[in-house]
Amino acid sequence: MRRKEIIVGLDVGTTKICAVVGEANNDRIDILSVGRAPSKGLRKGVVTNIDMTVDSIRKAVSDAESNAGVEIRSVYVGIAGGHIKSFSSFGAAGIKNREVSELDIEKAIEAAKAVYVPLDREVLHVIPSEHSIDGQSGIMKPIGMSGVRLETKVQIITGAVSAVQNLIKCCEKAGLQVNDIILEPLASSVAVLSEEEKEHGVILVDIGGGTTDITFYDKGALRNTTVIAVGGDHVTNDISVGLRLPLQEAERVKREFASAIPMGDEKDEIEIKVAGRDVQLIPKQYLTEIVSPRCEELLNIIKGEIERFGAYELAKYGVVLTGGASMLKGLDTMTEAMLGLPVRVSGPEGVGGLKNVISDPMYSTGVGLTLYALENHGEKMVYVDLFTAIMDRMRNWVKGVFRKKELMTIKT
Ligand SMILES: Nc1ncnc2c1ncn2[C@@H]1O[C@H](COP(=O)(O)OP(=O)(O)OP(=O)(O)O)[C@@H](O)[C@H]1O
Ligand SMILES: [Mg+2]
Known part of the structure; x- marks a missing residue:
């Protein structure tokens, strides 16, 4: 039986947990399946209830x-x-040897890692962004260049130890080994951004349920990333409070009718189910009046972060929106108007298999995790298919029986 190379990405989001199974064939991935469960044990992207999270991961x-x-x-x-x-x-x-080799870069990166990191923080990624040789800066690919001294600039990404440990604990309690923990926006960007966009400057905005990740790429490297604790669920909450609807109904109304800006149908009447029973008709305008200010608020925060990154002039390819909430109608137009940058909405790209099933922007992180793993962890990703797994288990069981007889002990 041929051993398959399977990579599984687990996106533990605030609204949904999804497991994406990809099959690696050389340097491409075919998505075999996606498993999903509603996420109940997270707040603002962080695990707050282990048992509920473990349950959702298992499902x-x-x-x-x-x-x-x-x-x-x-x-x-x-x-x-x-x-x-x-x-x-x-x-x-x-x-x-006066010519930059892989080893010289590794040494420079190693030296860059020698910074103080507080005990309550864990380094998740060290990403080289650019190099300089004998004072000549702005070098992206130094290998083979002549010089005496190499300097490397890196971006160090850290997370709170407790948040990292709780996430690992949840996976382990669900019976899973964690191969690696990957920053979600880093994963999403592999699935969504093109090399050309990353080279010429682009900002990826992943608007999820409870969080929005903003990541800036330029000259092919990650320059800055941040997470803000506002997402699509805040819009749902506003609708729920504003129209006095249960959350589930508010979510339905949002997906079906809401828009960030007036779409020319504001006088149309929409059907809402108040208190789960009484169907009422209200002008769509009421909904836009609730949704629009929240989107404006979110975009103002995003604008502030882009300014803080110093990315305005450099992001020549503008903004790419992804994440489930990027599907809100009119949000792309509002983003373009408020940020003054070109905008496109995107789901994961560059994979085969269930391409149509996972083309939704809410799967960018899950699919991106498999792509990131393929690019960075080639050697760790060998799994077996179900048949091989069962055969392995049976072999172990048979071995166990013989060993028990030999040793005359009872093993549990
Ligand atoms: N068609 C749609 N129109 C508007 N909003 C949508 C649509 N589909 C999904 N959403 C919203 O997308 C959000 C969920 O997005 P996503 O699945 O990317 O979040 P998550 O990864 O679980 O959360 P986070 O990344 O914040 O931890 C929810 O707020 C949901 O209401
Ligand atoms: Mg997400």
Whole structure:
């Protein structure tokens, strides 16, 4: 039986947990299945209830397992939340043999890592952004260049130890080994952004349920990233309070009728179910009057972050919106108007298999986790299919029986 190379991305989001099963064939991924479960144990992107989160992870994973016919033993997990911090650091190394090699870059990165990180924070990623050789800065690909001293600028991304540990604990309690923890916006950007966009400057805005991740790429490298604790669920809450609707109905009304800006149908009447029973008709305008200010508020925060990144002049390819809430009607137009940058909305791209099922922007992180793992962890991703797993287990069981007889002990 041929061993398949399966990579599983686990997106533990505020509104949904999804497990994406990808099959790696050389340098491409075919999506085999997606398992989903509503997420109940998270607030603002961070685990606040372990048991509820474990339950949702189990459901999502078993859903993905039965759809793909594979047993999932380990996963690449995404992490986000307001605790994520990113800062730059520099490291230098002498260039051996006067020509930059992979090893010289590794040494410079190693030196850049030697910064004080508080005990309650854990380093998640160290991402090289640019290099300088003998004072000549702005070098992106230094290998093979001549010089004496190499300096490397890196972006160090850290998360709160407690948040990281709780996430790992949830996966382990759900019976999964964690191969790696990957910053969610980093994963989404692999699935959504083109190399050209990253090269010429682009801002990725992933608007989820409880959080919005903003990530700036330029000259092919990640320059800055931040997470704000506002997302699509705040819009749902506003509708729920404003129209006195249960959350579920507010969610339905949002998806079906809401728009960030007036769409020319404001006088049309929409049907809402008050208190779960009485159907009422209200002008759509009422809904826009609730939704619009919240979107404006979110975009003002995003604008402030883009200014803080110093990304306005550099983001020549503008903004790419992703995440479930990016599907709100008119949000792209409002973003374009408020930020004064070109905008496109995108789901995951560059994968095969269930392409149509996962083309939704809410799957950008899950699919991105599998792509990121393929790019960065080639050697760790070998799993077996269900048949092989069962055979393995039976072999172990048979071995166990013989060993028990040999040793005359009872093992549990
Ligand atoms: N068609 C739609 N129109 C408007 N909003 C939508 C639509 N579909 C989904 N959403 C919203 O997208 C949000 C969920 O997005 P997503 O699945 O990306 O979040 P998440 O990953 O679970 O959360 P987070 O990333 O914040 O932890 C919800 O607020 C949901 O209401
Ligand atoms: Mg998300």
